[in-house]
Amino acid sequence: MKLLLFADLHLDTRFPNAGPARRQALRDTLGRIVDLAQDSNVDAVLCAGDLYEHDRCSPSTASFLQSSFDCPVPVFLAPGNDDWYGPQSVYQQVDWTPNVHVFSSENMTPVELADGVTLWGAAHVGPGPARDFLDGFAVNRSGVNLALCHGSAPDDVAITGLDHAFLGHEHTPEHAVRYTFPGNPDPLTAGETGERGAVLCTVHDDGTVSREVFDVSASRSLGLLAESSEAFPLLDFDSVAAERTVRGQFVRDVLADLSLDTGLRGRVLATGLRALEER
Structure with missing residues (x-):
């Protein structure tokens, strides 16, 4: 099974240099992620939260997200602490196409991706710090069990019975045996390190995951970043x-x-x- 993971895009971002050109670049990055998913024939797209920023969300963001995810690929969204799920959130305002599933409970809930493969997901349901959704959670079904959420502590993964957790909130990418933080796919601040982007995850029959990172940043292509000896500061x-x-x-x-x-x-x-x- 192939899954395309991303997180922390932060549409309508509060981060530096967030003028119209930068905001459009972030939208273009999402377009690249959806295109990559279709070109790679993935089984699903996973977003581990902070897709947009609730307090700064522009009126056009809802319609943009609806049209962006109106595609042949299943999409699973786990709201984070910046794009939390609630009555005024984009997640409830949008009439999503049938291929889109939004996790709406703060408790881990299961969705069957394929025979013998379960995706567990949860949502932040209000503003506040990122929380550990895996604290006290335990898998109660057989087969391969995966998780999608925003802000969980990696140390909890092994004791839950999960085979792998796809996580957001940490902007520095980290690929461990049992979890993946993809990092933000488009640079948000100067001095970011690590290979970030959309992560093509191949889930094997034994629950192990192999990964390949794709640079989908429209900011880099647009020339909004300039290389220096120390970092990639935003222009x-x-x-x-x-x-x-x-x-x-x-x-x-x-x-x-x-x-x-x-x-x-x-x-x-x-x-x-x-x-x-x-x-």
């Missing part, structure tokens, strides 16, 4: 576009050109700004 293209300068007009023109796809737009921005700096 605020929205501020540059606001400048009443030649380079400001250049950035505005490139961002407004709908004929450019994400990759080409990034190359044009990088090449053009470099040329302007060298003049």
Whole structure:
């Protein structure tokens, strides 16, 4: 069984340099994740929380998510502490297509992915710190048992009887024997480390998991990141576009050109700004 895991996308983010260009890049990253899922013929897409930020959610986010997940692939969403499940949440506002399953209980509940394969999931149901959903939980069925949730402590996985847990909240990726933190798929702050992205997880018959990481970051392709000797600091293209300068007009023109796809737009921005700096 193949599952595509991601977490902590933080649409409508509060993180630095979160102007229109960055927010659009995060949406483009989700589009890349869904495209990758279909191209890879996965059995399901898993999101381990903080898909968006409840307190900063724009009116268009709900319709964007609905259309993004309207695809042939099953999608399982486990709300986190920033996108918690509740009456005013996007999760309840959207009339999801049948392929989308939103975990809505703070208790681990099972969904059968295939014969002999169970996915257990839970949701944050209000604001607050991330919690440990695996504390006190124990598997009560046979076969391969997997978990999807946001913020659980890795030390709990082995004693629950779970074969593997797919987790969110930690932005630094970690691939352990019994759990996976994919990290945020698109950079949110400067100085992030680790191989982050969407993680293609192959679940074997014995419950072990092998993984392959795919870089799906639209910010990198768009040129919103510039490599330095220490990190990948975020470039605020929205501020540059606001400048009443030649380079400001250049950035505005490139961002407004709908004929450019994400990759080409990034190359044009990088090449053009470099040329302007060298003049």
